[in-house]
Amino acid sequence: NAGVTQTPKFRILKIGQSMTLQCTQDMNHNYMYWYRQDPGMGLKLIYYSVGAGITDKGEVPNGYNVSRSTTEDFPLRLELAAPSQTSVYFCASTLGGEAFFGQGTRLTVV
């Protein structure tokens, strides 16, 4: 089992550019999440999904969008990148117990 796979691992964006962070899981988990991790701040929830076709905002959703067309995939879209979005992004999934995390995407906006 691959678990939760995120791509890319690293990316540098210019201000105003857009990009999609990919996340896929092969564990047939209903629940999926996007978190961002900033130094000394823990992980903050951006968006989550309780199943295909259903998404909801977390604590810090501004500047991001998500979609969930299949159980496996939960991409995160940045439309107009800003320096404040420089962070490490983690995708996670669960059936309701242990949450499994991907390896992260380190994004720098310059």
Added chain:
Amino acid sequence: QQQVKQSPQSLIVQKGGISIINCAYENTAFDYFPWYQQFPGKGPALLIAIRPDVSEKKEGRFTISFNKSAKQFSLHIMDSQPGDSATYFCAARGNSGYALNFGKGTSLLVTP
């Protein structure tokens, strides 16, 4: 605001010593309290977890103590080893799609 407060921010312990990390929460609707371990460049991984109907859970060298009335829980690492050097996050699960609310993390360094 931070729903789970974690302390200390950093901790240095000698090999063989006990590492203790504390967390506090306010929301009584939280129903699951995991601890995650994260190594540099990796995603967090579940270390141990507890539910509020239990006051203590032990797995090997790792123990969670849970005080429901005080709304506090802590991680104890016995016989700490250099390989335990990592960042530790406490978390609490609410009812928004089982999403976890994380503390800010504790950077643990175990010296030889």
